[in-house]
Amino acid sequence: MDTVPLWALLLALAFLILCSAFFAMAETALMAANRYRLRHQAKRGSRAAATALWLLERTDKLLSLVLIANTLINAMVTALVTAIAIGLFGREESVITIATAVVAFLLIVFAEISPKVIGATYPEKISLASSFVLKAMMALAKPVIWFVNLFVSLVLKLFRVQTVGAGHDHRLSPEELRSIVLEGGNFIPQKHKSILLNLFDFEAISVEDIMTPRAQIEALNLAVPVEEIKHQLVTCYHNKLLVYEGEINRVLGILHVRKAMALLSEEELTPEHFKALLSPPYFIPQETPVFAQLQYFQEKKERLAVIVDEYGELQGLVTLDDIIEEMIGEFTTTLPGTGRNDRFQWDEKGECLLEGSTPLRDINKFLQLQLPLDGPKTLNGLILEQLQDIPDAAIAIRIANCIIEVVQVQNQSIKVVKLIRS
Structure with missing residues (x-):
């Protein structure tokens, strides 16, 4: 106290508290930062975001740096406040006790709670701003960090604690993704949000959930008189019809109505003329997941599938339009008044x-x-x-x-x- 002026000691004390606050705030901000947002910014060329991601990939070293720095700073603050108190008020036991309480109060308020609340409130801004400083300090303190981590790793191995490495899986589960979409607020339009939520359900539903059931299928029976067949072709609402003979489980194929209309002018029309126009039916089991069926439609260049149960009995039909409507909502109505x-x-x-x-x-x-x-x-x-x-x-x-x-x-x-x- 005789050689160092009081103002210099107070200035040093303020500087140390600010340093401790910086480390606490930067650490909290980095841990609270949205990794996906940082990754997006890094892909767009942000060096600060890339540096922040680099630090997050080395969490053990980052935490070591912060804890070593804060421990040293807190020890220095304690010693400095004690020295100031003794120099001003003497070596009384009560003076040291009060000085210790003052140090604890200063550190808790100005070096712990306040900076961490600020870091958690503005995680992206603070993490980007502090990333370069932390990376530089990590490089300077590398020998110390290595020495401390050597003992830390031995302790963790002793307790069989598996540390988070570079290969740590930060992928989100479907339910977590669903929560992100639901909480997207105004960032995601309501229509887009609805489509995304529908996609999450695709793995849980089968074609049986969205099919046109057997009783509602508009099908063509070639066992009836030709005049009835003509009338049904003229009045049907679909451009493709399931064709059977006698009983609906005896499926013959799929008829393109547009091709069949050219036959209506024939004088001696028989069921054989229609059979010649049929394309082979595409059968699928009723347990087929909807998303898998969408891929099958794409691979096989099909747009309509006949759904059968384990006994081969026809259960219904599913089309590519049905699956698309399940994703984006109803966009077409094949029958009047059935929206x-x-x-x-x-x-x-x-x-x-x-x-x-x-x-x-x-x-x-x-x-x-x-x-x-x-x-x-x-x-x-x-x-x-x-x-x-x-x-x-x-x-x-x-x-x-x-x-x-x-x-x-x-x-x-x-x-x-x-x-x-x-």
Whole structure:
């Protein structure tokens, strides 16, 4: 105290606290920084982002540098405050105690909590600004860091702790990606967000979930009179028809209606003329994942597949359009008045009339319900599973906070159902 002026000691004390605050703030910012954002900036030529990523790939050395520096600085701050207190107030025991409390307060407030809160609040800005300084200091302190880490690695091996190396997997799981998309806010347009969320569901659903069921297939039966075949071709709504003979499981092929229209002027038209135009049917099992089927369509240059069960019985059809609509939403309607969005609407009473063959996934999606999807795929199947019987009169059941009322039963199946929001 006799040789060094008080102002110089106070200035040194402030400088040391600032250094400690810098290390605490930089460390917190780097650990809180978004690695994917830093990687994006580095690809765009940001040297600061590339340096920050370089530091994050050497977490053990970075933490060693910060802890060594802070430990030395904190020791120096303690010694300096104690020296100032003794020089000003003497060597009383109470003076040393108060000096220790003051040091602890200064370090906690100005070198720990405040800088770390700032670092966590502005992680990208601070990590980019401090990355060059930390890299330079890491190079200067390399011998010390190596010596300290030598003992650290021995301790970790003793406790069988596996350290995070360069090959550490920072990839996100599908559920984490889903959370990022949901929390994207205004950065992702709502339509794009909906498409991305639909893609996450692709691995969990099969073609059975989006197919046109067997009862709703518009197919051409070559066993009927030719005049009926002509009438169906003229009035059909599709450009491709499934063709069978007698029974729908006897699939002959797929007919392009445009090609068949050229035959209608023939005087002596027979089913053989139509058979000559058929393309081979493309059969797939009903458990095929939707995303895998999209790839199969691309590889095989197909647009329509016939879905069969384990016994070879026809269950339905799935087209490339069905899969695309599952991704981006409905963009075309093959039959007049069958737009899905038009059917799925609550009226002013909180009721909605639907066909029994309506898929449960569509109901959950458009009406915001939580009907179980781990069993039957349609509303008819769900009700029959719950009742264990085919109802012969109006009956209502409650499933997943929704009242389901049977309105019409026909041919051993439920045709019309009323959903009531509860």
